[in-house]
Structure formats: C-alpha cells, structure tokens
Amino acid sequence: MTAGPNVQSTAASPGDITRRELYFFNLYRCLEAVVYAGLVFSPFAVEWVRVTRPMLGQVAAVIYIVIAIALLVGTERLRARLAGTISSSLLIDIVAASLVLIALSGHSLVPMMLLVNVGIAALLLPHRAYVFAMIAAIGVTVPYLFDSMAGGPASSGVEVIVIVVAYFIVAALLRYLGGHMRAAEDLAAQRGVDLLNLEQINDLIIQRMKTGVLLVDRANHILRINESAWHLIGNPPPGQRELGSVAAELSRRLYHWRHTGKSDQTAVALAHDVPEVIPRFTRLAPNDDTNVLIFLDDTSLLSRRAEELTLSSLGRLSASIAHEIRNPLAAIRYSAQLLAESPELNAEDKRLVDIINNHCTRANDVVENILQLSRRERSRPETIDLNAWVLAFVEDYKQSNDLGQDQLRAVTHNRRLEAMVDPQHLQQVMWNLVQNALRYGRQPNQPARVTVVARLAVDKGPPLLEVIDRGPGIPPKVAAQIFEPFYTTHEYGTGLGLYLAKQMSEASQASLEYVPVAGGGACFRITLTPAGTLLASRITPQSA
Template sequence: MAERQARRAEDAAGDITRRELYFFNLYRLLEAVVYLGLVFSTLAVDWIRISHADLGRSVTLIYCAVAIILLISTDRMRRRLSASIGLALTLDTLAAALVLFSISGGHSSIPMMLMVNVGVGALLLPFRQSLLLAALAAVGVIAPPLFSYFSAATVDRSILEASLFGFAYIAVAALCAHLGRQMRETEALAEQRGVDLLNLEQVNDLIIRRMKTGVLLVDDANHILRINESAWHLIGNPSPNQRDLGQVAPELSRRLYHWRHSGRIDQNPVALAADVPEVIPRFSRMSPNDDTHILIFLDDTSLLSRRAEEMTLASLGRLSASIAHEIRNPLAAIRYSAQLLAESENMHEEDRRLVEIVNNHCTRANEVIENILQLSRRERSRPESIDLNAWALAFVEEYKQSNDLGQDHLRAITQNRTIEAMVDPQHLQQVVWNLVQNAIRYGREPGSVARVVLVARMATDKGPPLLEVVDRGPGIPAKVAAQIFDPFYTTSEDGTGLGLYLARQMCESSQATLEYVPVAGGGACFRITLSPAATLAARTAAQAT
C-alpha cells in the first residue's frame, strides 16, 4: 500500500514536470514563429535590415521544425530531462545567434525572448548545468555584434547591449536555479509528507480495524460512514450495503438520539443483535462543536469480564506461587517422615495403610505445587517452524518408548503433504503429552483398551494447521466440557485441575488455540489450531517494523 502511495506521488510529480515541459516547448514554437515573422514578413522591413536572408530563412525554418518535434516529443523528453533540456537550450541559443547574425537592427527583441528559455531551463536543471547553458547563451548573443565589429571595424552600441544581456542571462540562471532547487526540495518534502500522511492514515485504519472495541462513525443523518470489524460483528454482521443505523441497530440509534438531546449515556449493557455479546455504547463528537460526525464506541462486556478474570487469575497465580513456596518445605518434611515410618519393622498393617495414604496425598499436593510454580514462572514462547507430520510421528514413537502402553493403542495419522507450523516445540511437547496421557487414562469404555489417534492435518487447503488428539471413549458431557479449561476444575479424585488450564495457556503463548470438540458416535477430540509458518513470520516482521 505504501509503495502504491509513493508511486502515486511520483506520478503526480511527473505530471507536473510534463506540464512544464509542454508549455516550455509550446513557448519555443511561438518563439520560432516570431523568428519566421521577422525573417519572412514584409512588415518588418521598415525597422530591421536582413543582411543574410538565405541563412536567416533556413535557420528559422529548421528551428520551427525542431520546435514542433520537441513539442510532440514532450513525454520522451521527460524520461531524460537534463540531457533533453540541455540539448534544446543549445539549439535555442544557436538559432538565436544565427538569426541575430542574419539581421541588423531590432536586436533586443531576440535576446529578450531567449532570456525566457534560459530562466525556464534553470528552473528545471541543476545549478552548474544552468550556469553553463546561460554562459553559452551569453556567448551566442555577444558573438554576432563582435563579428560585425571585427569585420566592419566600427563600434556599435549593440555590443554593450549584448554584453548586458549576457550578464543578465547568468544572473537569471543563478537566481532561477536557486529557486528551482528550493522548488524541488519543497515539492519533494510535500511528496514525502503526503506519503507519510497516507502511511499514517493506513496505520490508523489498520489499528481501528483490528481494535477489540467496536468503532463506528456516523453523520447527522445516522448514516454509518466508517465501521471496524469488531463493531460489524457486535451489531450482527449486517449487509455492507446497509448504512442506516436505525435499521441496522435500532437500540443503538435510540441511545444515540437520547445522548444527542440530553448529553447522558445509558450505561446498561445491551445486545444489539441475536447471538452477539452485550456491549456498553459510548459516544463522542469529532470536535467540541461538531454534531455532524459522531464516534460510537462499543465496549464488549465479555472482553471486559475476561480481562478482569485474567487479572484476578494472575493475582491469584502470584499469591498461589508464594503460598506454594511456603508449603513446599513442610510438605517435604511430612513426606520424609512418612517414608521413615514406612521403613519401621514393627508397624502394624493399619498404620502402614495410613502412612501410604499420607504418601499418596503428599505426592498429589506436590504435583499441585509443581503445576502452580510452573504456571507462575512460565517462560516466554520461542516459536519456530516445524514439519507437523514429522513431529507427530516422532512424538508417537517417543511416547511409546517412554511409556508401557500394554494393550492400549496410540498411532499418528498424517497427510501426504508438507504441513509447516510456527510453534514452540517444547510447549507443544508438554501440551500434547498431557492430552495423550488424559486420553489413554480416561478415553476408554469400561473394560476396554484405549485407542488414541494423533492427527496432523490442514483445516482447509490454505490452512491453518491442526493437531488433534482423538479417543474413542465415552466423551465429555456438555456441562463438564464448558468448565474443563478452568483452573482447579477436575472430576478425578486424584487430579489437580491444572493440566488443561496450563495446556491452554501454553498454546496461547505460541499464538495457538486449544479447544474441545465432541466426536460423533462417541469419543473426545482436543484440537490445537496452530499458526502457519508464513503467517506468523509475516506478523512478526510487521511488528518489528
């Protein structure tokens, strides 16, 4: 987008240069017509004397033809600006000098016209080249009277006039070159400012589109002028052709009308369409005294609740980590004491059973502490590109080597295509290991073996990559499935309730999502949606720039 905007600025500058060249070439043609009039017209005989008629007529005819060609070739001249203008000014000087040589009297009109050529050329050319061409023009107007002086040996005041014109050419060229440089610098600065403004507008538009808060811009007739993706979703995904706020979101239009007339905002949450979260609308004028354009902000209450919950969980996590540190040492002492008691030879069987219970609960409490500490000191994700098919096959082999599955089955299903995903391999290893353990433990019908499948596939032809842990067990009831990712929620007597919560947190840190998907016919599926390697790499590069 920025490149297109810069290209537009360059095209605009090119159009300006083309227009300047066109008028410059048009002036050259008019200049040639004046030369023709001086040489061919009988009306000019009274105030000029043609000393070399054939030369003057030949030069003016050739110069007129050249002027026509240059006018037609304006676009080609723009491609090689300096060389084209330099050559054209040289031809202008040569034509003026030869015409001056061919006539006598009325010399001042031709040098005056040539001064325009010198000035315009200096506006378009660099300083040194402008001075060089101005000096050439000065020589061109001084040479004819000097030649007449040396050939006739008489002093003519036209030499003084020509010298003054030569000095004026250099002065005009220097001044116009300076003005031209300032003009080009100002033009370049304006172009850069224009590109910067367009880039800033693009960035602002991108930020507004990606904001979680819904944003709408409406006019005094309640027509929606701008809307971002969040607002479009929060008002029920209306048709892009529907721009009347009263038809799209009547309740929002009513609240806007109430705010415009009373200045008070209704803070009660409202759902603006079916199956969308409740929002709290806020209104703001574009400027203090401008009622023609109103900004509407839609705050998603579910996001606010989620942020508050995350802040609460973060605070609880830090508190739990502190408590876990304090509990760890006494727990280790209790476990060590229980192990010493278990080594006693005179212990009764009932006492030995009690010691075993103490050991089991110490182990469970230690697992809770380890999970809490792992959650509190969770390392930053280090995503890298992996081949998901190869990773799934290697994981299954590693799991089989590390665990005695007995009669249980674990296998991987992959696609006949390369699936590249961007993820932290260590986090993915921990997450899938936990999911497979749960599937083997709980994903079986009573009295039957566990059949667990690790599936690596693409959601569609273009992604995103998916990694699924599927079992053929009894599945998870809908009421339980809504809470399985909550911290400390468990239906097992010896579970900690942190495994799935920790797994989801690890996935989110790697720009992935973990969700539960019911399986038709029985069973459970935990699906990890990963970021494609190209997508995450481009996102990271955009954030870096």
C-alpha cells in the first residue's frame, strides 16, 4: 500500500536532449549534401553557379550524400561515442565542402552552410570549439589557394578572411552557449534526482506517521492508505478497497461530513482490538469532493503527546542555552571549513584547522548530550518478556547498522523472564552499551564479538541483561570512573554516554555496573526489577 499519488516526471533527460541535437545535426547534413548535389549536377548552371570541375564535384557530392544518410540512420548507435562521432563527421563536412568549393571555383553558399556545421559542433562539444573553427578555416582556405595557384577564378581574399573570422566568432559564441547549456542540463538532472528523492522521502514519512492517513474518492474507494491507518481500521485484506466494507462507521461519518460539512469529533474504534480514533476530513481542493483526505488521530497517542509536551517544557531553559552555544560554534566551524579550502595554507596551518574542526565536533556532541539530559523523560515502567525483547533488540540493531565482519548475537534463558522496566529507556541504554562494545571491545586487527545475554542472577534472583565483548577489557583504575559524567579515555568522547545510561537505568529502578570477564573482555550488567515488585512496593503500607 502506498501513501501518496505517484508523480510522473515529464522533463527530458540530458541524454534525450543530446540525441535530439545529434539527430538534427545529421538531418542538416543531409540537406547540405542535397544542396551540394544540386549545385554540381545542375544541367542548367545559373549565372551565380560555375562548375569548373564537374567530375570532382559530382563524386564528392554523391559520396557525401551516402555518408550523410548513413550518419542519420545510425544516430542512436553513434551517440554512445559522441565526441568521436561529432569530430569525425565535422571533418567529413569540411572535406566535402572543400572539394565542392574546388569544383565550383569558390562559392559563398558553401562556406556559409559550413558555418552551421561548425556552430553545432561547437555547441555539442564546447571544449573543441576552436579546433573545429581552425579546421574549417583551413578547409575553406585550401580551395582559395588551389584556385590561385591554378590560375583559375577564385574568391577574393577578403571574402575568405571574413568567412574564417566568422567561424571563430560563431565557435566562441556557441562554445559559451554550450557550456551554459551543459550546466543547465546537469542542474536539471540534479533537480530531477532531488525531486525523486524528496518524493520517496515524503512517501516514507507518510507511511511511518503515527497518524492514519487515507485518500478516498467520490465513490468511497480507498486510493491510498498508510500503515497506521491500515492497522487502525483492523488490518483489512490488501485487495479490499471499499471504505464501507472495511470501516462502516468511518464511511458513515464521511457521508455525514460531505452532506453537512460537520465532522463528528467523538472517539470511535473502527475494528475490534484497535485503539479509538478521532477522524478528521479535508478536501484536496476547495469545493471539490472528488478526493477526500482522512486523518485518523489515535487517542492514546494524543494523550502521550500531551504528556511529552508537558515534560519537554522542563528542558526549554537548557535548550535555549545550548542554542546560544551552538550559534557561535557553528560560525567557528563554518569559518574553519572555509579556511581549509584556502590554497595558501601550509601543512601546519591545515593541521590546526583540522584540530579546530575536531574540537567543534566534540563541543557539539557535548551540547547534544546536555540537551539529552535536560529532555530526559520520566520513567514509565511496564512488564516485558526479556527473552523476546533481547531477540527483537538484536535483530533491530543488525538491520539498522552495517556490522561488516563484527558479530552480535543474543543468548536467552530457557524459561520466561519478566521484568519491570521502561522499554524506551532500556532501548537507549542497550543501544549505547552495544555501540561501545562494538567500537572498543575488540582485539587489534580482529572483528568484534559481542553477546547480549538475558538470564537470572541465581535461582529466583533478579533478571539480568548483560552486554559482553571479547576485547582487552577495562583497567581497574579506569573502571572505577567510567560512570562519572564527562570522564572519557577516548580523544573525541564526551564522557556522558555511560553516565546517561546509568541514570536511565536507575530511573527504572535498575542498576548498571561493569564486571570484568575472566580471560579478557568486558561485561556491562543491568540488574532489573522482577515483574510485580514495583506494584507490590506501591501498595504495601509503611510501618510506623
């Protein structure tokens, strides 16, 4: 099921534009060959056409016609080698024009027609424009010299000079135009790619929206539907697209809205075992009921969002301070990047610029971690099955990260393990621990081997989650400080990752600790609260 209408692009690609230009170039060459043949084969030579060497002109014209037709027919195949095709075909044009000029003892029409060939070639290959003009100039100068040495009638030297200058002027102008044309084609192609990527991103965003989205036509036929809407109306079969069949109540409310303009804002469950939703309707175009967009707002999500907004207000002060730090930090980093592009920098200065960029990145990471501290939400513990959670977590991590040769596996208990914990906080903590294990828990020049274990401490003991690696381990002096804020042994670390992990664990009444592994390696252990313990502690009265 797709989330939005497909958009077809009608813009011509640069490849299509090049093919069209090459086709018209070859078509013009055929016209040119026909004109040459008309000049040399005319049985009634007009006053302004004088054929002094008919045999030479007729042979050249016939061969040129054959070559021109062959180039026109083979346009598609010759386009694969564009530069060679244009260069060789223009050379043929110049040779043919030179031979016809010799046969006619000079004629202004032939050099003028060749001017178009030079211009088109310069337009298609701007970097060879002046070479083309030079060869064409030689091509029209040779017949003039030939006729002069033979003592026959020839064009005036001034006329030849004017034609040569015209070739260079046209080549220069169309070289400039060709460069701009290529830049415009590249920009158009890039814009087309950007639009296609944006369309795919929009489609993905709509698909992953928590709000259900449906597009329905006048006949109550579902045109588009996202994943959330599909779940909220009870997961109907993919081929079922009639709104009245898959969600009768929603179809009734849509009918009422279309005829009265008023929407029923009461929450309703559109199927069994799905959350209640509040439908909202809107037209894609004013006063046009052809297609209607339906939004299904999950009431449980709305409640959670309201709580999130309340909690987020607590971090506004820290966020504003962080933004004030970010502004000059961004200016420093941007200036350093511009400075790095200067060709006058020596190696020592470039090293200093790299230091500035690295520390700007580090300072930005610190700001991000501080923002995370200020935005931390209160814990919402619930009962989860650790075995199923660990298996799902490992699979999700593998799908979200390219591990390469590194190994990540899950080891679960042989019986159901239940614990009280906030799944969101636990997800963040475990993600941080696994990332650290994969990054630092490896022997030199060897892939990392990380294991996520779910087990009981002892029989009837608390449930445990462990992240174990087979790396060099952590020295005792360092292990005593790793959970302190801003303590790090890495050059670009912030020292807040493990601190935040420990704080989130404690918010769910769990504990995070480091345990050395015999034989080398490190183990970060989360001791969780057994299911039912939190609830029991809340209802047990305090003793006096």
